[in-house]
Amino acid sequence: MRDPDQIPRRNIYVCVDGAFQTRNHLGVRDTLRSNPNLRDQYGAVKLGLAAQGTNIVDYVEAKGTVIQKILKTAGILNEDELASIHAANLKGERYGAIKTSRLTIREFVMADVAPFHALESNPDVVRYQTWGPKSSEQAHEDVAQTIQSSFVSPRQVIELAVVHEQKFIGRIGAMMKRKDDNDVGLDPPHADIWFSFLPEVQGRGFATEAMEAFIPSLGSPLELEIECDPRNAGSWKMAERLGFSKISLTERVYECKGEWVDSLVYRKIV
Numbered sequence: 098m099r100d101p102d103q104i105p106r107r108n109i110y111v112c113v114d115g116a117f118q119t120r121n122h123l124g125v126r127d128t129l130r131s132n133p134n135l136r137d138q139y140g141a142v143k144l145g146l147a148a149q150g151t152n153i154v155d156y157v158e159a160k161g162t163v164i165q166k167i168l169k170t171a172g173i174l175n176e177d178e179l180a181s182i183h184a185a186n187l188k189g190e191r192y193g194a195i196k197t198s199r200l201t202i203r204e205f206v207m208a209d210v211a212p213f214h215a216l217e218s219n220p221d222v223v224r225y226q227t228w229g230p231k232s233s234e235q236a237h238e239d240v241a242q243t244i245q246s247s248f249v250s251p252r253q254v255i256e257l258a259v260v261h262e263q264k265f266i267g268r269i270g271a272m273m274k275r276k277d278d279n280d281v282g283l284d285p286p287h288a289d290i291w292f293s294f295l296p297e298v299q300g301r302g303f304a305t306e307a308m309e310a311f312i313p314s315l316g317s318p319l320e321l322e323i324e325c326d327p328r329n330a331g332s333w334k335m336a337e338r339l340g341f342s343k344i345s346l347t348e349r350v351y352e353c354k355g356e357w358v359d360s361l362v363y364r365k366i367v
């Protein structure tokens with residue numbers, strides 16, 4: 098549910114009676130109420146993390162060990178259930194937060210649906226995309242799918258939110274292709290990358306700043322590709338600013354929004 102925008106800040110959520118999660122929440126609560134030693138250990142972990150100013154992905158993993166201790170003491174879960182909670186709390190291939198001088202780049206959360214919709218429903222932003230302006234339902238579905246795909250390992254789709262002064266301003270992403278259709282390893286692996294920012298923040302170097310921080314996180318060696326409509330000057334200028342080389346310009350590659358579209362491909366090996 099929405100943050101009520103009051104102090105202290107909090108998120109409120111509803112748990113279904115009898116559900117696995119509800120039972121676990123109550124188990125943790127009851128154990129901490131009756132076990133001052135564990136309560137203090139848990140408190141110390143949370144205060145330590147709060148002092149560090151962490152992010153949700155690293156926070157959940159960092160809390161995992163003490164949570165396992167509490168759940169074991171609660172005695173309500175079998176070994177398999179404990180192991181599955183442990184695995185779900187690990188960071189895996191998810192991102193914590195990448196900080197740059199002006200930006201935070203992080204995994205999507207459901208609270209991003211409204212600003213993501215503002216971005217993807219803007220006709221200027223989607224002018225050169227293969228899709229039209231998106232409805233709020235579609236935006237909701239996309240964000241949910243993005244969050245789900247972040248748990249897949251090996252990770253194929255990396256789609257991250259870019260935040261400036263606590264506000265969502267855009268998204269960046271990469272589609273990793275480590276194998277070709279015949280399941281033969283690509284050497285080096287390949288990543289198609291993209292970026293999309295709200296019109297009101299364009300022209301300030303945010304997209305370049307975000308991509309310069311994001312690209313090294315994808316690993317190396319890696320072949321990076323930016324494909325765009327040659328009329329999309331914002332996109333090919335970005336490719337050139339990022340040091341990509343023009344590989345090809347193919348005319349009339351596909352039909353989109355009632356017109357034939359050319360395809361400009363930029364690549365860079367990192």
Ligand SMILES: CC(C)(COP(=O)(O)OP(=O)(O)OC[C@H]1O[C@@H](n2cnc3c(N)ncnc32)[C@H](O)[C@@H]1OP(=O)(O)O)[C@@H](O)C(=O)NCCC(=O)NCCS
Nearest residue numbers: 222225291292293294299300301302303304305331332335
């Ligand atoms: C592609 C897109 C992200 C580029 O946005 P952008 O704001 O032009 O890119 P940057 O953030 O790198 O900003 C660069 C511009 O800011 C200016 N700028 C101002 N301060 C800057 C700084 N500190 N650092 C770098 N550039 C700066 C640059 O001169 C440049 O302006 P110019 O293009 O007029 O020369 C944007 O056009 C967009 O979201 N388009 C819609 C979605 C889309 O088509 N995406 C591409 C498909 S992959």
